Amino acid sequence: MSSGSALARNSFDPARAGSDARLSVEQVSYAYSANPTQAPLFTLEATSFQAKPGEIVAILGPNASGKSTLLNLIAGALAPLSGRILLDGFVTHSLTPKTRAQRIAVVQQESRLLFPARAWEFVLQGRHAHGRSLRFESEDDVLIAKNALAQVGAAELSDRWMDQISGGEKQRVILARALAQQPLLLLLDEPTLHLDIAAQVGLLDALRRLAAENRYTVVVVTHELNLAAEYADQVVLMQRGRCLRVGPPANIYQRELLEQVFQTPLTVEMGASGRPRVTVLSAT
Amino acid sequence: MKPLTLRRLLVQCLTLVVVLFLVVVIALKFGAVPVSLYALGRDLLSVLFGQTSQISSDYGLIIVNIRLPRILLGMIVGASLSVAGTSFQALLRNPLADPYVLGVSSGASLGAILALIVEPHLSVSPLFAALLTPLGAFLGAAATITAVYFLGRREGQIDSTTLLLAGVITGSFLSAIILFLMSTLSGSLRGLSFWMMGELSTPLQKSVYWFLGVGFFVAAGAIYTTASDLNLLLSGEKEAMHLGVDVPRVRLVVYIAASFLTGLAVSVSGAVGYVGLIVPHVMRFIFGSDHRTLLPTAAIGGAIAVIMADTLARTVVAPTEVPVGAVTAVIGAPLFIYLLRRRLA
Numbered sequence: 215m216s217s218g219s220a221l222a223r224n225s226f227d228p229a230r231a232g233s234d235a236r237l238s239v240e241q242v243s244y245a246y247s248a249n250p251t252q253a254p255l256f257t258l259e260a261t262s263f264q265a266k267p268g269e270i271v272a273i274l275g276p277n278a279s280g281k282s283t284l285l286n287l288i289a290g291a292l293a294p295l296s297g298r299i300l301l302d303g304f305v306t307h308s309l310t311p312k313t314r315a316q317r318i319a320v321v322q323q324e325s326r327l328l329f330p331a332r333a334w335e336f337v338l339q340g341r342h343a344h345g346r347s348l349r350f351e352s353e354d355d356v357l358i359a360k361n362a363l364a365q366v367g368a369a370e371l372s373d374r375w376m377d378q379i380s381g382g383e384k385q386r387v388i389l390a391r392a393l394a395q396q397p398l399l400l401l402l403d404e405p406t407l408h409l410d411i412a413a414q415v416g417l418l419d420a421l422r423r424l425a426a427e428n429r430y431t432v433v434v435v436t437h438e439l440n441l442a443a444e445y446a447d448q449v450v451l452m453q454r455g456r457c458l459r460v461g462p463p464a465n466i467y468q469r470e471l472l473e474q475v476f477q478t479p480l481t482v483e484m485g486a487s488g489r490p491r492v493t494v495l496s497a498t
Numbered sequence: 499m500k501p502l503t504l505r506r507l508l509v510q511c512l513t514l515v516v517v518l519f520l521v522v523v524i525a526l527k528f529g530a531v532p533v534s535l536y537a538l539g540r541d542l543l544s545v546l547f548g549q550t551s552q553i554s555s556d557y558g559l560i561i562v563n564i565r566l567p568r569i570l571l572g573m574i575v576g577a578s579l580s581v582a583g584t585s586f587q588a589l590l591r592n593p594l595a596d597p598y599v600l601g602v603s604s605g606a607s608l609g610a611i612l613a614l615i616v617e618p619h620l621s622v623s624p625l626f627a628a629l630l631t632p633l634g635a636f637l638g639a640a641a642t643i644t645a646v647y648f649l650g651r652r653e654g655q656i657d658s659t660t661l662l663l664a665g666v667i668t669g670s671f672l673s674a675i676i677l678f679l680m681s682t683l684s685g686s687l688r689g690l691s692f693w694m695m696g697e698l699s700t701p702l703q704k705s706v707y708w709f710l711g712v713g714f715f716v717a718a719g720a721i722y723t724t725a726s727d728l729n730l731l732l733s734g735e736k737e738a739m740h741l742g743v744d745v746p747r748v749r750l751v752v753y754i755a756a757s758f759l760t761g762l763a764v765s766v767s768g769a770v771g772y773v774g775l776i777v778p779h780v781m782r783f784i785f786g787s788d789h790r791t792l793l794p795t796a797a798i799g800g801a802i803a804v805i806m807a808d809t810l811a812r813t814v815v816a817p818t819e820v821p822v823g824a825v826t827a828v829i830g831a832p833l834f835i836y837l838l839r840r841r842l843a
Binding site: 339355373 | 501502503504587588591593722723725726727730732733734736737739741743744745782787788790
């Protein structure tokens, strides 16, 4: 490990301490190549944005725009090529897996299980990072897990098997596991991908309420234009590894821009709530 | 919500220990010289609780010098293979993983044979020479699991079918080399059926039992420290990492310890198959898939299973003996097919 990152590990930025941003993505870039001698297969150009506690940020863009890469960088799973990502002043990539899991919870597209588990067992996994490696769950852990299930409206699923509940129910239990981690930052990768409309709205309503109540900073990767417009405080618009715009949906949602990014004709109108609405038009 | 408590874990393990004791008594009874089950149980209990220091009856010599060492060996071999199988299943996210199916046992056999070939040419102390075989078996096992791990990947991800195929083919390749070595070389290499199917009939020195026992507890203990991590690894390495598991460290510890356990078992009993497959499945069915319970119960269950299989091997066509690995394979292979079909369905 270079001395630069060792320095970064302990760098609590005093300038940052004064600001109210919890998450700060600073000029972050990344390159992926299968072979170091070859040209990179994918690059992410310098991207910057900041997010406060209680804020929902949507990373929006079509497929292969670099959304998931950016999310993995924020999660600390990947090391940026340049720039840095700070969570409350700490570089996310330099934290140990355990410390990282105490502060950052990640909800993946889907969670596969090798052997059947009950929902409560699954949610208790979220407490793993808060204990020693070999120990038995405390009463506190059980209480936190119960609470997490209740917060996503899934208390009644506690004793059900994970492979016997619906997609929407499963997504809630996965979210409950993330809440049980008691994180500062909640990252979600296409959480609504396999859900029907009612389940999508239910999940995002729950997310908005939780972000406000628990002061999580939430970053959601999505390609759903209208869900991002409805729920996000800030949108990071991505295209082919470039961050095009950052700002509130009302500023980002311009017809020409979105048409160019998503490669389809569409209309944008401002809703009564001050949030834009997008209608995708048929190309023919 | 009923999370695992230490008390429940101990009760489950103690229940299995009682079953293990009963199985040991029954296994001690069977053999050429008839022994009364009641007298045997009474004598064993009085020795266990320190009331007498030896079994004073006329069958004592046979029990202590012949049957008991073999049963002890079976316990260690069964426990080692079961813990290794449980670990491989979790790390490779493959419920059909087992040291034998993955070719790791064959790798260990080959390593042990090579050590036996090299040993006379090295001028080392007798103590070190005795450890050379298990060391060779361990290195053979570690090299094989590494090879199978990389052969079983497709597009950077472990693919469960490719992995199993890679393991089976690697195993048959290594078995061919073993056959080749055995037919060109002679000497103290033990029999072919020992390396191919496994046997518990080889007499060992007392110090070897100590080495096996200590080795088992160190390696199984190392794996047990990662029990909660293994629970999370069942959902995938990336997810486990996000939940706070230091994946590279866990992977290293468990691969090394599980290879060591396989090497340990193979160096003294040859390649006994399917124990690491069947036992974890049975224990998971009874006690659930939490590795904090699964690892110790699989260890005790493995001991039980191998003692039972060996008792069958000794008695089913008495006075001839069948290799114990033949018994475990006759039961294990159909179960493997059943589990494979159920998973595909």
